[in-house]
Amino acid sequence: MTLTQLNVFVLVARLGSVTAAANALSVSEPAVSQALTALRQHLGDQLVVRGPGGMTLTPGGSRLLSTASQIVALGAEAQAAVRAAQGAPEQLRLVATSTIAEFAVSPVLEAFTRRLSGGVQVSSGVAADSEMAVLVANRLADVALGAASMRDPQLQVTSEPVFRYKMAVVTSAQAKPRGPASQWLWLVDPSGTDPDSDSGRMLRALRVPDARVRVFPNQTAAWAAAADGSGVAPAASHLVAQQLRRGELCVLTLPGTPMDACWHVITLNREHRPVAASSLRHFLGTPEAMQLMRSPTEGMPPSRFRPPVYVTIWS
Secondary structure (H helix, E strand, C coil), X not given: XXXXXXXXXXXXXXXXXXXXXXXXXXXXXXXXXXXXXXXXXXXXXXXEEEECCEEEECHHHHHHHHHXXXXXXHHHHHHHHHHHHCCCCEEEEEEECXXXXXXXXXXXXXXXXXXXXXXXXXXXXXXXHHHHHHHHXXXXXXXXXXXXXXXXXXXXXXXXXXXXXXXXXXXXXXXXXXXXXXXXXXXXXXHHHCCCCHHHHHHHHCCCCHHHEEECCCHHHHHHHHHCCCCEEEEXXXXXXXHHHCCCXXXXXXXXXXXXXXXXEEEECHHXXXXXXXXXXXXXXXXXXXXXXXXXXXXXXXXXXXXXXXXXXXX
């Protein structure tokens, strides 16, 4: 039984699938399946089985989950302690939704790192809202920024609101759609496929079926398609303000819109939170950070987050 096997089990159990665990670890699905199989054989228990409603823990798996989570956390803390003793810089790993990563992460991190005196290695990546609390709890990320996604009270993490805004529906001023909203063609960025995201909540409230949703590489591309008359798009009002001022897009009035929304920051509980994560959490509440989140510069989404510790373990 190894730390890697326990970490795989915890991720599969909490994220609900081998695919999600593989994405979180940036490894192949067969690698995750092999690690889980080895742990099952060692303990003589299936631990987690697939049922009609998704992954379900066996009685043995339920008892193992809490202990395995603690071991994984201690393993990450042990590695951080050794890095510190060797004089390596503290790591600060931020994950955010694709929309936040596209617009706000770069300017926020640039402003934050200007305040640092050095000795911190900052990196960022993209994750779904439904994954964020698990990534932080498993020490795959130090800070997560997105919609609130804490459903498991066993996770030793804290979620706090940092930025409130409005979600609207936008389209071309020259090609407004007709008929019920559920039958319009909805254009979203990758975060729109996550039911826990603000866009996902809006689509669910409007009863939009999956067949009427088209996914674009980023939010800017989805808005451009909407401006061309290809459909409608959910949009954070403050992020799409320039397109509205230029007349490229207009806001549609629908029941329940504009929808109240909020970005939350997720970190470990205070007693386990790294110093750099606490510093970033504090910075996100400053007027400078608020202004950057309200009127950010545009950017391209970063590649999937790959924590160095797991590159070492799996190589």
